[in-house]
Amino acid sequence: MDSVKVALRIRPFVSTEIDSGCRPCIERTPGENQIAVGKRRQFYTFNYVFDEFEGQELVYSTAVRNLLDNLFKGYNVTILAYGQTGSGKTYTMGTNYDGLGELGVIPRAIVDIFEIIKNSPDKEVKVSVSFLELYNESLYDLLTRKSREESIVDLRESQQGISIPGLTTAPVNSMQETLSYLKEGSSGRVTGATAMNATSSRSHAIFTINIRIINRDNPKDAVSSKFHLVDLAGSERSKKTGTTGDRFKEGVNINRGLLNLGNVISQLGEGCQYVNYRDSKLTRLLQDSLGGNSVTLMIACISPADYNQDETLSTLRYADRVKKIKNKPVVNQDPQIMEITRLKKEVMLLCLELFFNFSQP
Ligand SMILES: Nc1ncnc2c1ncn2[C@@H]1O[C@H](COP(=O)(O)OP(=O)(O)OP(=O)(O)O)[C@@H](O)[C@H]1O
Numbered sequence: 001m002d003s004v005k006v007a008l009r010i011r012p013f014v015s016t017e018i019d020s021g022c023r024p025c026i027e028r029t030p031g032e033n034q035i036a037v038g039k040r041r042q043f044y045t046f047n048y049v050f051d052e053f054e055g056q057e058l059v060y061s062t063a064v065r066n067l068l069d070n071l072f073k074g075y076n077v078t079i080l081a082y083g084q085t086g087s088g089k090t091y092t093m094g095t096n097y098d099g100l101g102e103l104g105v106i107p108r109a110i111v112d113i114f115e116i117i118k119n120s121p122d123k124e125v126k127v128s129v130s131f132l133e134l135y136n137e138s139l140y141d142l143l144t145r146k147s148r149e150e151s152i153v154d155l156r157e158s159q160q161g162i163s164i165p166g167l168t169t170a171p172v173n174s175m176q177e178t179l180s181y182l183k184e185g186s187s188g189r190v191t192g193a194t195a196m197n198a199t200s201s202r203s204h205a206i207f208t209i210n211i212r213i214i215n216r217d218n219p220k221d222a223v224s225s226k227f228h229l230v231d232l233a234g235s236e237r238s239k240k241t242g243t244t245g246d247r248f249k250e251g252v253n254i255n256r257g258l259l260n261l262g263n264v265i266s267q268l269g270e271g272c273q274y275v276n277y278r279d280s281k282l283t284r285l286l287q288d289s290l291g292g293n294s295v296t297l298m299i300a301c302i303s304p305a306d307y308n309q310d311e312t313l314s315t316l317r318y319a320d321r322v323k324k325i326k327n328k329p330v331v332n333q334d335p336q337i338m339e340i341t342r343l344k345k346e347v348m349l350l351c352l353e354l355f356f357n358f359s360q361p
Pocket residue numbers: 010011012014083084085086087088089090091092197199200201202232233234235301
């Protein structure tokens with residue numbers, strides 16, 4: 001089993017691209033999961049490629065449905081939608097679910113999870129959900145009834161792993177109930193207009209489905225897993241998105257989080273003993289779902305337009321780094337051990353500094 005897979009999704013041209021006379025810059029190799037970009041024909045291959053003619057059902061049934069098996073076996077599963085602003089992440093994930101139109105990944109997965117539970121009478125399955133927004137390095141609980149200012153929560157790290165005290169974790173018993181939480185939470189997410197997308201998501205949205213499966217014949221036989229469905233904020237260049245002021249600051253934070261995520265992913269790929277999860281909230285939050293006992297799918301979303309070719313190439317390079325992780329090493333994430341290593345490094349540096357100071361004539 002590959003623990004990391006990458007799917008590429010090319011969205012259709014949107015009306016603004018058609019109106020401004022954009023030309024396609026992506027060519028798909030027929031019958032292959034491969035594309036060529038631009039006049040120089042730079043080739044990229046992924047586990048899956050979905051072009052503009054392939055809809056939500058095909059994306060879900062090909063790349064996502066099979067991951068649910070892992071979830072029910074006790075693996076943490078993470079799906080990350082990555083791409084520049086306006087490339088189709090929210091559409092693909094179905095994060096802004098309103099019950100209308102073609103369903104994205106999250107609502108389809110919810111439907112299937114409850115179908116699996118219905119067909120497993122020998123198991124008692126407990127499901128709960130939470131919905132977080134990471135905006136400007138602050139975490140907001142999207143399911144709380146509190147005011148926006150009071151809905152800020154924070155991460156706590158202990159030997160048991162990462163926890164978020166005070167986060168609403170709502171037990172759910174049906175598909176309808178779960179979908180209503182998705183709908184309720186997404187209505188509170190921060191959006192803002194950039195030159196590239198009128199309702200650009202300015203935050204990372206993380207919808208989490210927690211599952212506990214207990215064997216009715218043997219209650220000691222139980223497994224727990226987490227399904228993180230992450231709609232990342234758009235990677236962007238402020239010049240192109242035309243952002244200034246608050247929007248610019250948001251952009252800086254978004255890009256920093258995505259850069260750290262990329263670094264963590266590279267370190268996992270290189271088999272590094274220590275991984276810098278601590279550099280951003282996004283990576284700390286996803287720590288137990290990126291390393292170790294987990295399965296990850298990245299859906300890299302791109303626009304087909306030549307106007308966006310540079311951003312498309314940067315998304316493809318990012319996705320290519322992710323693809324290189326074949327099987328994640330089980331990484332020592334014990335915060336105490338990481339802290340000791342950090343302290344050891346500091347002591348060594350201090351000793352060196354002292355040595356050089358004293359050896360000066
Ligand atoms: N595969 C697709 N088929 C049809 N329309 C699509 C597809 N993907 C995206 N779109 C449309 O493109 C527009 C931008 O998509 P979306 O808002 O999902 O982008 P995004 O990557 O989430 O942007 P941001 O990062 O700014 O939030 C929307 O109008 C959406 O409906």
